[in-house]
Structures are given as structure tokens and as C-alpha cells.
Amino acid sequence: MIPIVISVLQTVETSGINVLGMTMILQFVVCFGFILPVNAPQNMIAFSTGYFTVRQFVITGIPLTIAAYLLILLFSATYWHWLGLC
DSSP states (O other): OHHHHHHHHHHSOOTTOOHHHHHHHHHHHHTOOOSSGGGSHHHHHHHHTTSOOHHHHHHHHHHHHHHHHHHHHHHHHHHHHHHTOO
8 A cells, every 4th residue: 555655656746745754644543443343354353253343443542443534634743843854
């Protein structure tokens, strides 16, 4: 997925987009598949053991997804300032 994101961002002609920064943010977002077993391979492996139900995935996945979303918003707004690049 990352090569596709880099290619698309390099061909988009908008000024001010930091290709590296946007790629990092999108990579983190792609990794957030917490709600259903089919969202990520590791979820499917855990689900195939038979110890978890889909309902348990949803109950734990929604708060994790909300927390991850809020952290992405926080880090994407402040990360470049921490590095001194903005």
C-alpha cells in the first residue's frame, strides 16, 4: 500500500504537501483495523483460534479505533513541530 500512496502523492500537483509526512500518517491509518476480524491478518489469526467472537472484536475494537484516531490527529498536528521541521 505504501508504494501506491507515495506514487499518488508524487503525481498530485498540490503545493504544500509533504510526501514523507503524508505517507507516514497514511501508513499508520492503514494499520488500524481493530473492529472486525477481517480488517487485518492478525485479527483473522486470533479469531480462528475460537477464543474470540465477532461481538468481542467489536466491543474492544471501537474504543481502540477511536483512541487511535485521536492519537493520529494529535500526532499529525504536532509531529513536525517536535522535529523542528515546521
